[in-house]
Amino acid sequence: MSAVLSAVENKLFSLPLPVRLILPDGQTLGVPGADVCLTIKDRATLASLAAGQVGVLGEDYVEGKFDVDGSMRDLMRLAAAILPGSPIDAARIGRLTELIRRLVSVWRHSIERDARQIQFHYDLSDDFYALWLDPRRVYSCAYFRSPDMSVAQAQEAKLDHICRKLRLSPGERFLDVGAGWGGLLLWAAEQYGVDATGITLSKNQHAYVNRLIQEKGLSGRVRMELLDYRKLDESQPYDKVASIGMFEHVGRALLESYFSKLRRLVRPGGLVLNHGITAGGVDNTELGAGMGEFIEKYIFPGGELTHISHVLERMTEGGLEDVDIENLRPHYARTLWAWSDALEARLPEARQILKGPEGERSLRAYRMYLAGCAMGFEHGWLGLHQVLAQPRTHGRHDELDLPSDLSYPWRRDYMYGHR
Incomplete structure (x- = not known):
């Protein structure tokens, strides 16, 4: 032997x-x-x-x-x-490697490459995603307010959690950067009465959400554009901005310019909520033991992890002040297991959608990806942070009085109270 x-x-x-x-x-x-x-x-x-x-x-x-x-x-x-050993420790890198990765990060995140990378993942098949996502097709971490919530209920709770944090009010101009299949965009418009704009690089998502906007009669105050965030018009800043499950695609080397762009897109005193996957280790941009390479090859080309400490540094350098930080790591482990279980229960249907040898490869990749990521969040190798921020102020002394140009209060009652 x-x-x-x-x-x-x-x-x-x-x-x-x-x-x-x-x-x-x-x-x-x-x-x-x-x-x-x-x-x-x-x-x-x-x-x-x-x-x-x-x-x-x-x-x-x-x-x-x-x-x-x-x-x-x-x-x-x-x-x-x-x-x-720990896949976090296995992925630690030296300074020279970090410099090389920074240069690669800049190169791989051009507008054209980002469009191709997003479409590689999100345009696989709308019908396939519909098999295992909730009816709103919310493809990000849910928020389980109670242990007995279904994933569909927890996704609605997450959408409302975000809207409460942003203190959305009727008539406000709201921007969703990376709006996916429109879950948050439509929830904010229907439940909070905002004028909502979403952007995506996915052609499938763009077409799907625009159909929903028409069906729901919301075309007067909701719009979905096929657009890179770097091309967003800054001439009319928004009252509130959300970016959900998108900044992982930005590239670690571009995070400062990304947050600077969000700052310029929101009015003085407005709010920005950034929700995304973070690294469990301070120094790693991916998981070790070959897991990072698997995700890069089959699932999210161009995706890069960043520890929350680095996120806050880049956010500050971009001109935003963090005012509330919440780690939803356990919620994402449960969300991913719910997705994995849903896909496993419908494998014959998935094979009817993803046909042929390439379809079988994609299905096998997603089976490993969903379950593997659930394991990663369970073990703390990955995190999920919501960071609420506002444009940095200079010399103000009246924030506590909640002036008209400042949205964030100094307490969480508004966020956790019942509507």
Whole structure:
């Protein structure tokens, strides 16, 4: 027996649940009738299994080098158990590497490249996303106000949570940067009476939301544009601005200019809410053990992680003052598991939508991505922060009196009280 096979066999005895392996030659290892069975088709997969390179194993699964019989939740328990260490520590980089990554970050986030990268992910198939998202197709972290909430209820709670934080009022001009399938845009317009503008780089999302606007009779005060945030008109600043699940696509090197743009888009005293995935470690821009490379290759090309401390630095340099910070990490773990479970329950329908070999690769990638990200949030390797901010003030002394040009009060009662 080879050293790799011996290492794999030894590892099987230390796992948190029984596993069975079927090797390419038909030999079996592990426990008969185990909860999880892996049918290995390529012996190179065994080396990644022995080394705990779970991202590489994810690639092998997408490429059909092994099959899984068992639940994705159990599979992720195994993935966490075989890691050689923290994927945060494994992704730490030195100063020279950081400089190189900064230069690459600037290069990879041109307007043209960002459009291609967004369309790669979000234009996969509206029907596919509809299988496992809530009816509003809110593709970001939900907010579970109570343990018994469904993901659909928790998404509505999240939309309302954002609107409360922004203190939206009828007639205000509201901008949603990266508006997705329009969940927040339409909620803010219908529930809070704002004049709402959304932008996206996804052609599918743009067409879908404009159909909804017409169907709901909102064309007079709601609009969705196919536009890069860098091209937004600054001549008429908005009262309130939200950016939900978008800044992960901006690029770490461009965050200061991104926040500076948001500052110029909001009136003096207005509010900006930035909601997005953050790194669990201070120094890493992705997860180690091959997980970052998997996400880059199959799911979010161009995505970059940033620790909340760096986000706040760049936000300050961009001219915004943080006034409220909330970490929703546990909420995103639960959201992702809900999405993963929903997809697993509808795999035959997913295969009817994503047809052919390329469709099967995409489906396998999303199965790993949803469950793997749920695991990442559970373990604290990833965070999700909502940061409420306002343009920085200079020498004011009357903020507590809530003047007409300043929206943020010095307490949270308005945010958590019942409507």
